[in-house]
Amino acid sequence: MKSLDEGEVLIPTQIARNSDIRPNHISKVLAELKAHELVECINPEVRKGRLYRLTDKGDELVKNIDD
Template sequence: MEGDVKTPTAIAKDAGIRPNHISKVLRELKDANVAECLDESVRKGRLYRLTALGDEIAKEL
């Protein structure tokens, strides 16, 4: 949950989403303030985590 930092590849695997679709999904989650990228300047191996809002949503699911 919040604080659980993962790469897009790990997120795709955990969520059952094909890795080639994860960029779009992550962009939408960032726009909705559900997920955040810890360092946008990194091109490969970016790390993402849920925001407080994302953590609340995940608990409800």
């Protein structure tokens, strides 16, 4: 989640690279984060190149982790 810090909007491949998560696992991780309302997809209608960002709830969680 920290790879989406500071309002960044990234595609899953970039999130995987920044988080040291294997690309074939990132969709499951993102689905779990979405289920907990920590991230959101801002263009869910596209199949390739979906963009994700932290929700306000996710942003607060990241800030609390950094403290």
